[in-house]
Amino acid sequence: MKNISFYLLVAVMISMTSCKKDVLNLNSGEDTFEADQENLDGQGLPKMEFKAQAPSIPGGQEYTIDLEQWDIPNDGTDVIKTTANLQAAIDWAHDEAYSQVILPEGNYLVGEDVNEIYQGGIEVHDNTEFIFSEGAILEIDTNDKWNYCVISLDGDNIIIRDGIIQGDRETHVFTPRESDGNTSHDEGHGICVWNDSNVVLIDNMIIRNTTGDGSLVLEATDVTFTNNDIYNNRRQGISIVGGTRITITDNEIHHINGTSPQFGIDIEGAGRVDEDILIQNNYFHHNIGGDIVNTSGKNVYILDNILEQGEGNTYIDGPLVSWHKTHNVIARNTITMDTGSVNGRLGYIQYSGGGDKGHNRATYVHDNVCNNCGMYMYKSSDADVRRNKFYGYFMAFSDFENVTMIDNLVTYSEEFTNLRYCWSYRFKDATGTATGNYLGDELQDLPLTEIEPYTMQCVLDGW
Numbered sequence: 001m002k003n004i005s006f007y008l009l010v011a012v013m014i015s016m017t018s019c020k021k022d023v024l025n026l027n028s029g030e031d032t033f034e035a036d037q038e039n040l041d042g043q044g045l046p047k048m049e050f051k052a053q054a055p056s057i058p059g060g061q062e063y064t065i066d067l068e069q070w071d072i073p074n075d076g077t078d079v080i081k082t083t084a085n086l087q088a089a090i091d092w093a094h095d096e097a098y099s100q101v102i103l104p105e106g107n108y109l110v111g112e113d114v115n116e117i118y119q120g121g122i123e124v125h126d127n128t129e130f131i132f133s134e135g136a137i138l139e140i141d142t143n144d145k146w147n148y149c150v151i152s153l154d155g156d157n158i159i160i161r162d163g164i165i166q167g168d169r170e171t172h173v174f175t176p177r178e179s180d181g182n183t184s185h186d187e188g189h190g191i192c193v194w195n196d197s198n199v200v201l202i203d204n205m206i207i208r209n210t211t212g213d214g215s216l217v218l219e220a221t222d223v224t225f226t227n228n229d230i231y232n233n234r235r236q237g238i239s240i241v242g243g244t245r246i247t248i249t250d251n252e253i254h255h256i257n258g259t260s261p262q263f264g265i266d267i268e269g270a271g272r273v274d275e276d277i278l279i280q281n282n283y284f285h286h287n288i289g290g291d292i293v294n295t296s297g298k299n300v301y302i303l304d305n306i307l308e309q310g311e312g313n314t315y316i317d318g319p320l321v322s323w324h325k326t327h328n329v330i331a332r333n334t335i336t337m338d339t340g341s342v343n344g345r346l347g348y349i350q351y352s353g354g355g356d357k358g359h360n361r362a363t364y365v366h367d368n369v370c371n372n373c374g375m376y377m378y379k380s381s382d383a384d385v386r387r388n389k390f391y392g393y394f395m396a397f398s399d400f401e402n403v404t405m406i407d408n409l410v411t412y413s414e415e416f417t418n419l420r421y422c423w424s425y426r427f428k429d430a431t432g433t434a435t436g437n438y439l440g441d442e443l444q445d446l447p448l449t450e451i452e453p454y455t456m457q458c459v460l461d462g463w
Contacts, residue, residue, distance in 0.1 A: 126155025132163020
């Protein structure tokens with residue numbers, strides 16, 4: 001199994017906590033920048049000049065695991081025998097250079113007591129396409145460990161496809177940690193892409209019921225998630241904790257709940273590099289913390305997603321959250337809120353502590369539709385905001401330098417019909433340009449300039 005010290009690191013590697021803040025009355029930041037010139041496409045967005053490399057698995061070397069030969073139970077019993085013999089079969093197939101390994105139908109209960117905090121599962125090796133037959137389920141046995149991986153990847157050029165991975169959240173024993181009595185146990189993962197495993201595809205999987213994340217990406221490169229259904233995991237759908245060229249497309253990520261931060265996707269490198277990330281055409285709903293949060297990623301494209309609060313769900317932070325030091329291209333998303341979060345009904349919010357943001361690139365927010373919600377950015381600089389529709393809430397910029405606002409639409413709040421101009425466009429110490437922006441059917445004169453910071457009188461009067 002993996003190096004034990006590595007697992008000790010995992011217990012403390014992610015300081016993921018809820019992002020909630022009182023955000024409307026923060027003081028001015030310093031050290032803002034003039035945005036770099038970008039290589040733009042026909043829609044005015046920076047061209048995406050990266051692509052995750054896909055695995056290349058040679059054909060013709062297929063092995064279907066022989067359950068009788070290897071004496072592997074497939075009825076959800078005998079976890080010790082199942083784990084040891086299934087791993088032995090996978091190891092043998094790898095040694096014999098089989099590139100496609102097929103798991104037959106059945107319920108496989110796995111788990112190995114590695115140390116006091118980690119429960120091991122199954123390892124899949126390099127240059128392997130691991131395929132689940134229809135009806136095959138790989139499930140971690142009930143345990144009391146802080147960390148586990150139902151499947152961990154050991155090497156490069158790996159595909160995992162067409163199956164079900166299941167955690168033990170319904171039966172997990174949340175034993176208090178000796179050091180502080182904490183019972184979070186928030187590092188139980190369905191698929192772990194780590195130990196420098198690169199060029200990975202996770203395709204058409206159901207990943208559910210873990211005590212932590214559906215999948216953890218830790219210091220990996222060229223990883224693609226597509227066509228997966230990821231739900232009912234306690235901490236996150238997918239956590240990116242150091243990743244380059246990560247692509248997440250055409251997935252449904254929903255009902256993430258149980259322990260903070262509770263987002264569909266969380267980019268949070270904790271000092272590692274997160275860069276060149278594409279999140280596109282995904283459907284998010286019923287996630288408690290929110291849907292996408294980027295605390296550390298650079299060159300992150302968030303495109304064509306559907307983000308819905310979901311009936312009966314209460315957000316903590318809100319659908320889409322980024323931080324001041326990140327770089328994002330946010331375009332053509334549809335965001336729908338039913339009620340407010342700690343930030344009100346903000347479909348997109350950029351948090352900031354001010355200071356040096358570490359790069360000179362603008363945030364692009366183009367062609368998004370926000371139903372019953374708005375957006376707010378503060379204590380930062382350089383945003384290009386065009387052709388968005390914010391129905392029933394406001395756009396706001398506070399302590400912000402160099403915002404470009406073109407052809408946006410804000411409509412009146414049906415809930416606050418007596419509030420008009422100040423409710424719909426809000427500025428406090430903001431510079432930039434604004435043209436073609438509407439409040440309902442009325443073209444607005446928003447007197448931003450590139451030199452003199454502008455603050456609305458009604459904002460000075462208390463918003």
